[in-house]
Each structure stands twice: as C-alpha cells, then as structure tokens.
Amino acid sequence: MNVNKKILGYSFALLxxxxxxxxxxxYFFLNQQTQTISTIDTARGxxxxxxxxxxxxxxxxxxxxxxxxSLVTGTSTPxxxxxxxxxxxxITRTPVAGMAFAGTGSSTKLYFAESSTGYILTANPxxxxxxxxTNKLFPxxxxxxxxxxxxxxxxxxxxxxxxxxxxxxxxxTSADGTHVFSxxxxxxxxxxxxxxxxxxxxxxxxxxxxxxxEGVLLSADGTKRKVVFSSPIGGWKPISLADGRTFFVLRxxxxxxxxxxxxxxxxxxxxxxxxxPGLTFLPNASSTALIYGTSERGSLSLxxxxxxxxxxxxxxxxxxxxxCVWSTETPTAAQxxxxxxxxxxxxxxxxxxxxxxxxxxxxxxxxxxxxxxxGAIHTSDSWWRVDVSSGTVELxxxxxxxxxxxxxxxxxxxxxxxxxxxxxxxxxxxWLLRISK
Amino acid sequence: xxxxxxxxxxxxxxxxxxxxxxxxxxxxxxxxxQFGNFGAGARIFLSxxxxxxxxxxxxxxxxxxxxxxxxxxxxxxxxxxxxxxKGVGIKDADISVGPLGxxxxxxxxxxxxxxxxISGNTTISPAEVDLLWESDSYVPPFYQGxxxxxxxxxxxxxxxxxxxxxxxxxxxxxxxxxxxxxNGSVVQSASGRGKSTARLxxxxxxxxxxxxxxxxxxxxxxxERVQISSTEPELLLYEDHPLFGIMYNQALGNTTPISDxxxxxxxxxYFAEAENPDDARLLYSWSVNGNEIPxxxxxxSELTVNASRSNGLAQIALSIKHAANLAMSSSGSWGxxxxxxxxxxxxINPLGTRVx
Numbered sequence: 011m012n013v014n015k016k017i018l019g020y021s022f023a024l025l026x027x028x029x030x031x032x033x034x035x036x037y038f039f040l041n042q043q044t045q046t047i048s049t050i051d052t053a054r055g056x057x058x059x060x061x062x063x064x065x066x067x068x069x070x071x072x073x074x075x076x077x078x079x080s081l082v083t084g085t086s087t088p089x090x091x092x093x094x095x096x097x098x099x100x101i102t103r104t105p106v107a108g109m110a111f112a113g114t115g116s117s118t119k120l121y122f123a124e125s126s127t128g129y130i131l132t133a134n135p136x137x138x139x140x141x142x143x144t145n146k147l148f149p150x151x152x153x154x155x156x157x158x159x160x161x162x163x164x165x166x167x168x169x170x171x172x173x174x175x176x177x178x179x180x181x182x183t184s185a186d187g188t189h190v191f192s193x194x195x196x197x198x199x200x201x202x203x204x205x206x207x208x209x210x211x212x213x214x215x216x217x218x219x220x221x222x223x224e225g226v227l228l229s230a231d232g233t234k235r236k237v238v239f240s241s242p243i244g245g246w247k248p249i250s251l252a253d254g255r256t257f258f259v260l261r262x263x264x265x266x267x268x269x270x271x272x273x274x275x276x277x278x279x280x281x282x283x284x285x286x287p288g289l290t291f292l293p294n295a296s297s298t299a300l301i302y303g304t305s306e307r308g309s310l311s312l313x314x315x316x317x318x319x320x321x322x323x324x325x326x327x328x329x330x331x332x333x334c335v336w337s338t339e340t341p342t343a344a345q346x347x348x349x350x351x352x353x354x355x356x357x358x359x360x361x362x363x364x365x366x367x368x369x370x371x372x373x374x375x376x377x378x379x380x381x382x383x384x385g386a387i388h389t390s391d392s393w394w395r396v397d398v399s400s401g402t403v404e405l406x407x408x409x410x411x412x413x414x415x416x417x418x419x420x421x422x423x424x425x426x427x428x429x430x431x432x433x434x435x436x437x438x439x440x441w442l443l444r445i446s447k
Numbered sequence: 448x449x450x451x452x453x454x455x456x457x458x459x460x461x462x463x464x465x466x467x468x469x470x471x472x473x474x475x476x477x478x479x480x481q482f483g484n485f486g487a488g489a490r491i492f493l494s495x496x497x498x499x500x501x502x503x504x505x506x507x508x509x510x511x512x513x514x515x516x517x518x519x520x521x522x523x524x525x526x527x528x529x530x531x532x533k534g535v536g537i538k539d540a541d542i543s544v545g546p547l548g549x550x551x552x553x554x555x556x557x558x559x560x561x562x563x564x565i566s567g568n569t570t571i572s573p574a575e576v577d578l579l580w581e582s583d584s585y586v587p588p589f590y591q592g593x594x595x596x597x598x599x600x601x602x603x604x605x606x607x608x609x610x611x612x613x614x615x616x617x618x619x620x621x622x623x624x625x626x627x628x629x630n631g632s633v634v635q636s637a638s639g640r641g642k643s644t645a646r647l648x649x650x651x652x653x654x655x656x657x658x659x660x661x662x663x664x665x666x667x668x669x670x671e672r673v674q675i676s677s678t679e680p681e682l683l684l685y686e687d688h689p690l691f692g693i694m695y696n697q698a699l700g701n702t703t704p705i706s707d708x709x710x711x712x713x714x715x716x717y718f719a720e721a722e723n724p725d726d727a728r729l730l731y732s733w734s735v736n737g738n739e740i741p742x743x744x745x746x747x748s749e750l751t752v753n754a755s756r757s758n759g760l761a762q763i764a765l766s767i768k769h770a771a772n773l774a775m776s777s778s779g780s781w782g783x784x785x786x787x788x789x790x791x792x793x794x795i796n797p798l799g800t801r802v803x
Contacts, residue, residue, distance in 0.1 A: 105691050126690040150692030152589055164589075166692060170723050172588045201588075221583050221603055242605045242644040245581045245593055260579055263593035267673065269577055269607075280613055284577055332591075383592040384683055384717065386698040438696050 095138040097444045098412050105438030107163070109431050110156035110205075111424040118424050120431050122440055123154035128163050130154075130179065130191070135429045135442055143179055144191040157205040157212055160230040162196070164203070174200045176212070176232035194232055202247060208254040217244050225258070225273075239273055251295045257282065259291045264305045264377040283322075288379050290331035292365075295338075299363050299398060303330040308376035314398040316363055323401045327394050329369040330379065334396070335421040335430060337364035363398040366430055366445070368418030371409065388436045390415040393443065407443065416441065490514050491555050491567025499661060499670040502547040502573040509539035510555055515565055520557040527552050544573050548611040550666065574669030576662050577607040582649065584680070584718040585726075589695060595678045596649040598774035599720035604645040608662035608669060618664050628659040650677040652774040680719035682767055682777040687711040687749065702760070702782040709753040710783070714765055716748075720772055724748035730768045735761055754785035761785065 101120070109122035120133040121143075128148025132141050153164035160178045167173040177193025184190060196214075201223070203214035212228040223246055225239030238256070239248075245261035256273040268289025271279035283291055288305025298318040304311045312325040312334075370389035381387040393406040409415055417435040424431075430443045492511045500506040508524075510517060523533040524540050532540055545551045554568035581603050582596040596602055606625055610618050621641040627634045629647055637645035643662075650656040659672035684699040693713050714724060714731070721729055724747075731747045733740040743749060752761055766778035 105694075105696075125692070150690070152692055152695075166588055170588070170725070243579050243581055243603060247591065261581070261591060261593045263595060266593060266595075267578075269579060276616075278617055279607060281575075281577065281607075281609070380592050380595075383590060384681075384698055385685070385694075385696045386683060386700075435696050438691075438694075 093138070094136060095442065095444075098407065098414065099135075099138070099442040099444075100414075101133050101140070101440040101442055103439060106154075106433065106440040107151040107438075108154035108156070108420065109422065109433075109440060111422060111429070111431065112156070114425045118426060118429070120424075120429075120440075120442065121156050123148075123151055123161075123163060125151050125438060127151070128154075128165075130161065133440075133442065135424070135444070143189050145184075145186065145188040146177075146191040146193070148175065153203075155203050155205055155212065157230055158207065158210045160211070160232070161191075162203055162212060163193070164200075167198075171198045172200060173198065174203065174214075176228070176230075178230070196228075196232060201244070204248050204250050206250040206256075207252040208250065213238075213248050213250045213256065215239075215244075215246060215248060225256075238277075249291075249293060251293065253295065255293070257291070257293055259289070262288050262290055262305070262379055264288045264379045265307060270302065288330075290379070292331040292334050292336065294336050294363065297363070299336075301325075301331050301334055301336075301365055301396075301398070303332075303334075305330065305379045308373060308378060310370075310373055310378060312367070314363075314365070314396070314401070316399055325367075325396055325398070325401060325403065327367060327369045327396070327403050328373065329367050329391075330382075333369070333391065333418050333421065334365050334367040335423050337366065337427050338423050338425055339364060339427040362400065365396040365398055366406065366421070366423070367394050367396055368392070368416075368421065368432070369394050382435070385435070388417040391418045393418075393430075406445070490565040491517070491557060493553065493555065493567050493569045495569065495571065497670075499663075499668045500544045500571060500573055501575060501669060502544065502549075504544050504573070505541050506544050506571065507539060507541050508553060508569075510557075510567060511538075512557070512565060512567075515557065515559040515561075515563065517557055520559045522555060522557045525552075525554045525556075528554075544571050546612065547573060547575060547609060548615065549573070570666050572610075572665070572667040574662060574664075574667045575609040576660060576669040576671040578658070578660055578671040578673050579605045579607065580658070580673065580675065582718065585721040585723065586717060587693075587695060587715050587724075590717075595718045596675055597678055597680050597718045597720065598649060598652045599769065599772040600649045600718070602647045602649055602656075602658075602675065604647055604658060604660070606643045606660045606662055606671070608643070608664075610664055610667045610669075623662050623664045626661040626663075628657075628661075630657050631659075650675060652677055652679075678718055680767075680775060680777045681717040682765060682779040683715050683717060684763065684765070684779065684781050685713050685715060687713045699781040699783065702784060704784045704786055706786060708755040708785055709751065710785070711749055711751045712763065712781075712783075714748045714750075714767070714779075716767055716777060719767070719777070720769060720775055728770045728772075730770055732766045732768075734764045737762075752783065752785075758785065 105125035107123045107125045109120055111118060111120055113119050116136055118135055120135060121130060123130050128151040129142055130144045132143060148163045148165060150165050151163050152166060155162040160176055162174055162176045164172060164174045174196040175193040176196055177191050180190035180192065182190060197216060200214045200216055203212055206213040206227060209227055211230045214226050214228060215223045216226060217223055221244050222242040223244045224237050225248060227236045227238055239258065247259040247261060249257040249259065257270060258273060259270040260268050262268045265287050267285045267287060269284040270282045270289060270291040272282050274280055282300060283289060283302045286302065286304045290303040292301040294300060299316050301312065301314045310328040310330060312327055312329055313322040314325050315322045368391035370391055375381045375387050390409045392408040395404045395406050418432045419435045421430050421432040423429065428445055430445065432441055434441060490512055494509050496507045517538050518536040521535055522537045524531040526542055531542065542553065551571040552568065554566065556564060556566040558564050582594045582600045583603060584594045584597050584600040586594045608623055620643045624640050625638060625642045627637040627645045634645065647658060655674050655676040657672060657674050659670060661668060661670040685693050685695055687693045716724060716729065731742045733742060733750050735752060740750065750763065754761060761783045762780065763783060764780045767776065769775035
C-alpha cells in the first residue's frame with residue numbers, strides 16, 4: 011500500500027515537473043515569437059504612434075495648396091513680379107502629367123496637369139503668369155493628353171490597371187474662378203493615347219485578349235469610336251499628325267530591330283524606317299521629312315531624311331528621337347512635297363528644315379533606352395539646333411550655362427516656334443525654353 | 448521448260464526493274480527540276496545564295512549538273528535575256544537582283560564536250576519581309592520600351608511581307624504562304640497560307656533562338672531571320688508616393704534619400720513571366736537591414752518602411768522566384784536614407800519658382 015502511495019506520489023511529482031517544464035517552454039516560445047513580431051513590425055514601420063508626415067495634414071498638402079491658392083486668388087506670377095520669365099524657366103517644382111501648347115503669338119499658353127491633383131493649369135510664356143483652370147480632383151495622374159476640345163487624364167487604379175477619363179473644360183467659370191471640368195470614364199487599360207488633330211479627338215490603343223492591339227479613333231466627347239488599326243503585336247507607339255497622317259512605331263529596345271510604319275488610308279502599313287536597332291522615330295508634321303534614332307551597344311545615333319525619296323543622312327549628335335522636336339516654322343520645300351502638282355524632287359528648299367534636340371552629355375549604359383525608359387538612369391542634356399537640310403548642328407544651351415542638369419523628355423514646340431516645353435525625367439517637373447534670347 | 452520460264456521471268460523482271468528505275472530516276476529528276484528551278488527539259492540545277500535575296504541585293508548563283516561535266520563545258524549566263532558572262536567552266540556568278548516588284552530571269556546554257564547542249568533557268572522575284580516580335584513578359588503600365596523575352600515567356604511574332612513597291616496595292620496576307628522556322632526546324636502548326644503571326648516559345652536560360660520566316664506568293668519570295676537571346680527578369684524598386692503614385696520615372700539606386708519618415712516601395716519585375724507584380728506565382732522575399740519581412744498577401748510587391756523611430760540607412764533587399772519556373776529568379780538591394788528635413792519637391796512650394 012505504501013509502495014503504491016509512493017509510486018503515485020512520484021508520478022504526480024513527475025507530472026508536475028513535466029507541466030512546469032512545458033509551461034516554461036511555452037513561455038520562452040511565446041517570448042521569442044513576440045520579439046520576432048516586434049522586430050518585423052519595427053522593420054515594417056508598424057506600431058508607431060505619430061503621424062509619419064511633418065505636419066498633421068501631410069508634408070505636401072500645404073505646398074500644393076499654397077501654390078494653388080496664390081493662383082486662384084489672382085494673377086500669380088512665379089515669384090519675381092511681372093518680369094518675363096528667364097530663357098530657361100522651371101514652371102513647376104512638383105511632377106506634372108503632361109502638357110500642350112495652345113494659341114499663337116501673344117495668346118500662346120502652355121496647358122499642363124499636375125500629377126498629384128490632376129488640376130489643369132496654364133502658364134503664359136510671355137508674362138510668366140500661372141492660372142489654374144480646373145479644380146476637379148484626379149489623384150495620382152500619370153498622364154494627360156490635350157486635344158483641341160478635350161482632355162484625357164490617365165492614372166493607375168487600385169487593381170493596377172490604367173484608368174482613363176475624357177473630359178472638356180467648360181467656358182463658364184464657377185465661384186472660385188475655375189472652369190467646370192466634366193469627364194467620363196473610358197475603357198480600362200488603354201495602353202497608349204495621343205491627340206488626333208485631324209479629327210480633333212484622340213487615337214488610342216487597346217490590348218486584345220491574345221496580346222495584340224487595336225488602334226481606335228475616339229471623338230472629342232468620348233462617345234464615338236472607330237477601329238482603324240489592328241495588329242497581333244501589342245507594343246506600339248502611335249503618332250497622329252495634323253495633316254491626317256498616322257504612324258505606328260514598334261516600341262524600341264536597345265540592340266533589337268525596330269520598325270516604324272505609316273498607316274495608309276487603305277489600312278496598309280508603309281514602312282518608314284525599319285530594321286534599325288533601338289529605333290526611335292519622329293515624323294515632321296508638315297512634310298515627309300523625318301528623324302530617327304538608333305541605340306546599339308551603348309552608342310546612340312541620329313539620322314534624318316528630308317523627303318520620302320531622299321536618303322537618310324547622319325546627324326552629328328548622339329541622342330534619341332524621343333528627345334527631339336521639329337521646329338514649327340514650316341519650310342517651303344516641305345509644303346511643296348505635300349502639293350500634288352509639284353514634284354517633291356524638284357522643290358527648292360527655301361527655308362531649312364529645323365529640329366531641336368536635347369543631347370545627353372554622357373551615355374553611361376550599354377542599354378540606354380531600356381534603362382532610360384525604366385527610370386534607372388538619367389542624363390544631363392544640352393540643347394542643339396539641327397539643320398536637317400544641311401545636316402549641321404549648333405549648340406543652343408549647355409547645362410553649364412544654366413547650371414541645371416535636366417533629363418529632357420516629351421519636348422513640344424509652340425505654333426510660333428518661339429518656345430519649347432519639356433519635362434525633366436528626373437522628377438517630372440515642367441520646363442520652358444525660349445529659343446530666342 | 449520450267450527453267451526456261453524462270454529465266455524468261457527473270458529477264459522480264461530485270462528489264463522491268465531497270466525500266467522502273469529509269470522512270471523513277473527521271474520522274475524524280477523532273478520533280479527535282481520543278482522544285483530546284485530546272486526549266487522544262489533542262490538539266491542544269493541552279494542554287495541561289497541567299498535562297499531568297501532581297502530587292503537590290505547581290506545574289507550568288509552556282510550551277511551543277513548530274514549528267515555533264517560543266518567544268519569542261521562552254522557556258523553562257525543570261526540575265527533578263529542579256530549575256531552576263533560566258534566562258535568554259537564558269538560555274539558560278541554574282542548577279543544584282545532587281546527592285547521590289549521586279550523579276551530577274553537567269554538562264555544558263557552549256558555546251559558539253561560531247562556537243563550536247565543543256566540548260567537551266569530560274570526567276571528571282573524579290574520580296575521584303577519585316578519580322579516583328581515582342582514578348583508577353585511583364586512590363587508596367589506606361590513603360591515605353593519593348594517587352595523582352597525571359598525563360599517561360601512566349602514570343603509574339605508577326606511577319607509583314609511586301610511583294611510590290613510602295614504605293615502599289617500589296618497582296619493580302621491570305622494570299623501569302625508563310626513558313627516559320629525555329630532553330631532551323633519548320634514549325635508546322637504555325638506555318639501555312641495567311642499565317643503571318645506565330646506564337647513561339649522563348650529561348651531557354653542563357654540560350655538564343657533563331658527564328659526565320661519565309662513569305663512566298665507565286666514566283667515572289669522573301670525571308671527574314673532574327674536571333675533572340677534570353678534575358679533574365681530585372682527587379683527594380685520605385686517609391687509609391689501618396690500624392691504622385693508610383694514614380695516610374697525614378698527607380699531607386701544604391702542610395703536614395705527620401706524626404707519623409709515613411710515611404711511605400713513597389714517592386715517591378717521587368718520581363719518576368721507574370722501577369723502583374725502581385726501574380727500569385729511570384730514568391731517575394733523581403734528584408735530590411737537583414738530582418739526578413741513577410742509579404743503582405745494582398746500586395747506582395749509592396750513594402751512600407753517607417754523610420755520615425757530610427758534614422759540612417761535602411762537597406763532593403765528583395766529576392767523573387769517563380770513558383771513554376773525554376774529558371775526565373777531575380778534579386779536586388781537598395782539603400783534608402785530617410786530624412787524628413789530634406790527639401791526636394793515634396794517639401795517646397797510646387798509652383799512659381801523661376802530658374803534664373
């Protein structure tokens with residue numbers, strides 16, 4: 011009996027010891043897990059009490075509002091009174107989604123949309139006056155396309171798809187002085203959209219289920235559509251010119267042959283430039299002249315053709331066509347090539363064909379285009395005037411002259427040929443360059 | 448008697464066999480002649496190099512004959528009925544092919560030492576073929592470059608053939624026979640009349656695919672070939688700014704200052720086999736300063752770092768793998784310095800500053 015009691019006692023003691031050991035183990039396990047979670051939380055930034063911004067409402071809010079408020083309340087000038095802007099004018103310090111010129115002569119204005127708000131503003135190149143046109147919020151606007159009577163704003167929705175909205179700016183103003191902007195949503199995942207000046211609307215590309223693409227002409231009010239192009243390839247860049255010509259450029263990659271085609275009225279594709287590695291392409295809006303660039307093994311080359319039947323000549327600057335813009339001064343020879351009664355071969359060149367190109371000072375990558383498009387590298391560009399007719403170039407503005415390092419993209423020129431506007435890829439800020447000093 | 452019958456039968460069989468071989472030989476020869484550009488009754492075979500020369504290109508023509516010794520023969524070469532060259536034993540020559548839409552007739556006559564005259568001819572009607580391609584690999588919205596191939600992805604190929612000069616009405620695709628070759632082998636399923644597009648597998652890791660397409664219609668034919676090398680997916684990190692969105696224009700480098708105490712970063716797996724960065728097949732492995740961070744199941748390509756309780760460098764590391772593709776992996780490391788006092792465009796007046 012005593013033996014049984016002893017055995018029972020030992021058993022209970024052993025059980026108690028096991029339980030204590032188990033509890034201790036459980037304690038240490040939980041403690042370790044808590045420490046791990048705490049470490050992870052700290053690394054992820056969770057569990058903090060204070061606002062992460064510098065003020066209660068965020069560090070950019072005040073800046074945006076202060077910039078906008080000064081515009082809304084009157085004729086705001088950049089900072090220094092009413093004097094004309096400098097030759098190189100940084101219009102914004104925050105990212106913009108895109109821009110376009112409108113008007114001619116003294117009525118020329120630069121329209122642009124802020125990236126953070128989607129607000130549409132104008133900048134007067136003559137006076138430096140900025141005005142806000144709309145106050146309808148389109149957060150995180152990644153792109154904007156201006157047509158004559160409409161605007162398309164583009165962003166990425168919560169599913170990661172591209173969302174596009176087409177709208178127009180009403181001529182009537184609201185109480186705060188801004189114009190009403192009424193808009194409607196377009197179909198999802200429009201990969202590319204450009205203005206189609208010939209129709210006053212837009213030309214956009216959508217993806218087909220098998221990965222191809224369709225080119226669609228869209229009316230300015232966004233109600234009418236017409237498919238004008240179809241391809242089993244999805245990666246095209248469309249270009250639409252005022253004279254109705256439409257081009258499709260295969261998206262470029264370094265060292266890989268690229269092609270650019272004109273979409274003819276019968277739907278066929280006429281080769282404009284082809285089998286060129288890393289092809290970038292820029293047709294002239296008022297003639298059959300064109301500029302194209304190549305990128306191969308880290309070497310950039312630029313070529314130009316003055317007429318459709320002319321041989322391409324090498325331009326002695328190393329850049330891509332994406333960094334060039336044709337001068338809007340219409341050359342006489344270019345006009346004659348579009349006139350059926352006059353042979354393009356015999357047309358004398360009275361005014362030269364001029365383009366302006368931003369040229370990187372250094373190209374540090376063997377895959378410049380790929381890396382530049384990814385935002386992985388940036389350049390410091392100088393501006394050059396290119397006489398395409400003679401194949402000669404002239405330095406216009408170097409980074410050292412302005413003490414500014416600017417990586418130019420999306421250059422455009424006003425109708426009078428006095429101003430070039432562009433974005434700095436480094437921060438997507440908006441700039442204006444006056445050609446004449 | 449039986450023996451005689453057997454002998455007769457044997458002779459008949461032998462004669463029949465010889466006749467059959469003779470017929471087969473010439474039948475094959477005729478078929479070969481049709482395929483190999485022999486004219487009617489001709490006995491000279493012409494080979495053209497390249498097989499389908501383009502407009503205004505040079506082509507090398509060489510001739511052979513199984514029935515005569517051409518090296519001892521008097522040979523005359525005609526191009527479009529004009530004598531190009533003549534002499535004894537001239538078995539090859541270079542010619543200039545005409546422009547797009549033209550026909551270049553080449554005929555050769557040879558007088559053998561036996562006094563026999565043999566001939567051969569061919570016609571070159573050059574066509575231009577553009578061979579366009581892209582991959583179905585992932586690139587982010589608004590990316591302006593080409594989607595490149597990586598292991599596991601597919602290539603979308605498209606051939607655009609021109610048989611006539613610019614300005615002329617071109618043949619429709621349905622009137623053209625396309626032959627696709629992948630590394631020298633005909634892809635039967637992709638080839639045929641009107642099949643101007645093909646979907647082909649990407650080259651495997653570290654390898655290169657040679658794709659060739661031939662477009663032919665009537666006498667006209669043209670071909671083009673491309674070499675496509677495999678690339679590895681490239682992992683880049685961008686800031687997803689609360690106001691501006693994902694800043695695709697500025698990929699993070701080795702050390703990037705951030706003028707805030709908190710930031711969200713997005714990883715973009717360029718050229719990966721994926722529908723989007725949060726594709727369920729992609730396996731993310733994040734770490735910050737050596738501490739492994741579990742992925743957010745909803746947004747596995749994103750990472751938020753808060754540095755309000757710390758300062759200095761945050762070293763973000765990421766490696767990515769594919770659940771069903773062992774050959775696809777990529778990794779990267781980026782340094783971020785949080786500095787709320789840094790005044791870049793996030794911290795100053797956005798509008799109205801001039802640069803003098």
